[in-house]
Amino acid sequence: MLRQETSGETQGVSDVTDVERMAVIGAGAAGLCAAKHLLERGFAVTVFEMGSQVGGLWVYENDNARSPAYLSLRINSEPRATQFHDFPFPEDYPFNPTHFQVHAYLEAYADHFDIRRHIRFNAKVASVEQPTTAPGNEWRIRLADGTEESFDGVVIATGHQGVPSHPPFAKKFGGEYLHSHDYRTPEPFRDKRVLVVGTGNSALDIAADICTVTASTTMTARSPVLIMPRMLFGVPIQRTIAKISKPGVPWAVERRFRELLTYVAHGRVEDWGFVRPKKRTHPASHPTIMGHIAWRRIAVKTAGADDADGNEVHFSDGTVERFDTVIAATGYEIDLPFLSEEMVPVTGRRLDLYKRVAAPGWPGLYFVGFHNVSGGANIRIMDVQADLVAALAKGDVGLPDRSEMIADIERERRRIERRYPDSPRYGLELDPPVYTRDVEEELHPHRSRLRLRRTARYFLRDAANAVYHGRRGSTVDRRLMAKLAATGLAAVGVATIVALPRARRRS
């Protein structure tokens, strides 16, 4: 393995020379957590951060120009399920901490685990390469200022919400246009007729934020969506949902439960202009939006915004309306400009990675934080991923061969497409309880209890898929099934041999 001499710099260069060197790109939640797990396993770690602070998108007006944080932003996930497993939010934090509090929490995390001295700030990575001329699996990192450095492995933790995805009519709209990424406060929209495109969490937050100062606020809901309340029974609603959101509980049951809770708070979603989803969607929730809609502060259009002409926006239901401002809360693009095309495992909004972290065919290249959770929280899942990445990099856990990894990725792709049909927006979705358990099994493959559970789960999952989707839905692992069938036959054979002589003796 490659060994680097210390360069003598004080900031950001690891002072360890005889352990493997890992680069982490990004010092947001994902990068900090990756660095922490790698340091714990004895790696020499260098974190490259293009901005001047840790915290990524939770840094308001971050000088990396990639943070979408608006002044009123608070986490929408349940805090207990969001915090890193070994570093709780401070006791006095509210149910939904503000972005300032999340930023402070990430700063404290960096200090507590002594990560800061491994970070190089204002260091933008321009390219990550594995030159064929280099020894072993050496990875070469080139910074925007032209300097280069080599590592044994690289963790990409650059986030997937830094580059806005614009609707096709963005350039045709003649009024004021901005993406939610650039929204900060309501005041600039006072007395304006504003269209907020989308019904994701950004759209809900922004529409609720501006609707008390605008002349009118309209939201588009082109796809079915279930907008859940933020709190029920005096606690965050996810705490109640978590009671039944378990790996073994079928999604249909959980969906009905979510609908029931939402119905208790909001009544029929159709009465407010939304279409009730029949399939999974990314969870949306807001503490006040339904009140604003009920008070007619926000109008909901059950249509997509398709085109624009001057200040007029054309909707998919054939109607046309005039607006002063369009705020496109239309999501983000996955953006990995520092990886070569052959290395980038991106297909639309999907990253083809084994267990969401490893790139088949590129040993030493790992990813943390490229997911979107359905329930649960993204930050906690980064902890799970970082643990797996550190174990893989150390060799404490092995990767299967390339064809097995690709088959696993394909199974996962089919599963996501079945669960979230008709929208490429959901390519990064992930079920926290299932994923956490799968990673646990990767990290501790010899625990027979887990093996047994995995076997039982394969049967149950496949039976459920077969009933729900027919043969097409089968995710069966054929080799495992063949092994089980053979074991079953052998067991019947042994039982017959043992039981027959006894039966004969009795007769």
Ligand SMILES: Cc1cc2nc3c(=O)[nH]c(=O)nc-3n(C[C@H](O)[C@H](O)[C@H](O)COP(=O)(O)OP(=O)(O)OC[C@H]3O[C@@H](n4cnc5c(N)ncnc54)[C@H](O)[C@@H]3O)c2cc1C
């Ligand atoms: C508005 C909003 C609200 C959200 N709310 C929640 C929530 O309530 N709960 C939850 O769990 N998740 C939430 N998320 C999801 C979010 O993904 C996570 O919370 C998480 O903080 C993202 O962390 P990250 O480290 O992956 O990315 P980021 O925070 O974006 O950090 C990436 C870092 O990489 C750096 N970087 C990028 N490119 C380079 C480069 N080339 N060279 C060097 N450095 C680079 C950036 O400067 C940045 O600091 C939210 C997302 C958004 C957009």
Ligand SMILES: NC(=O)c1ccc[n+]([C@@H]2O[C@H](COP(=O)([O-])OP(=O)(O)OC[C@H]3O[C@@H](n4cnc5c(N)ncnc54)[C@H](OP(=O)(O)O)[C@@H]3O)[C@@H](O)[C@H]2O)c1
């Ligand atoms: N408070 C918080 O914690 C908070 C706040 C904001 C964001 N977030 C998180 O950040 C991530 C990104 O959220 P986001 O809301 O910015 O993006 P998003 O979840 O990708 O949502 C994009 C929305 O825009 C819609 N859309 C796109 N083009 C459209 C068009 N032409 N006409 C009408 N609608 C259109 C999409 O509808 P379709 O479904 O039809 O594609 C969807 O409703 C999510 O994980 C979210 O949970 C969290």
